[in-house]
Amino acid sequence: MSAAESRYAQIEREALAIKFGVERFRVYLYGSHFEVHTDHKPLLPIFNNHGAKSNARIELWLLKLQQYDFEVKHIPGRDNPADYLSRYHSHPESHNAMIEDYVNYICSNAVPKAMKFEVVQSESKQDSEIQALCSALKSGDWSDENVRDYRHMKNEFTVVDGVVLRDTRIVFQNHSRTSR
Structure with missing residues (x-):
């Protein structure tokens, strides 16, 4: 407490x-x-x-x-x-394992029922904006124009097997947006 x-x-x-x-x-x-x-x-x-x-x-x-x-x-x-x-005093190692289990649980259960995880994974790998977001999350470099809109919420994202999650939701790029 x-x-x-x-x-x-x-x-x-x-x-x-x-x-x-x-x-x-x-x-x-x-x-x-x-x-x-x-x-x-x-x-x-x-x-x-x-x-x-x-x-x-x-x-x-x-x-x-x-x-x-x-x-x-x-x-x-x-x-x-x-x-x-x-x-019980939790140990950081067990806490990190619990977080990883939770993220994996979200990945396996957040996919819409009409779509398989492998489809989301392959589409994410083909999407340049999602790949730029993955790269920014891994490197910490948010200077790329493709990820400019995501900078303010960068702490809410995680990447699992090439799929980007924001909290408990899978991130898809909106292709219907007008060009910048």
């Missing part, structure tokens, strides 16, 4: 733990129903009865977690083993 987060009220810290855990394992949880077990009983009406009111910070977290199908269950502290996530 950051210094500011450590000063949150207890209920906020417990809710933050749920948000952190769900977002941390989003690749495994998305699209399936799951249960979150907590020893903090006041969270039950907040997370399970979406009509229950709480403060703005927790309400924001609830909005972010709406895309997941889960239920919060209470397990008394005496029956609940120590919370692994709050005591």
Whole structure:
């Protein structure tokens, strides 16, 4: 937790733990129903009865977690083993491996169903603007006129097997643009 987060009220810290855990394992949880077990009983009406009111910070977290199908269950502290996530210190190597797994997951699942990844890959290799973008991402040189429009969002791109991603979306060049 950051210094500011450590000063949150207890209920906020417990809710933050749920948000952190769900977002941390989003690749495994998305699209399936799951249960979150907590020893903090006041969270039950907040997370399970979406009509229950709480403060703005927790309400924001609830909005972010709406895309997941889960239920919060209470397990008394005496029956609940120590919370692994709050005591686990991730190692940068494992974090980088998790990031790479997530990027590969996005690459394999972000392709439109009417198109195969190999088609996107071959078309990207033939597109001069996409190739210039790949080159700029690898070299860090954004002086090429073909990548001028992408400079302001250069930290949002990644390249996987010759395909450019912006966040979780595959980048295609818009050939219908008017010439500069």
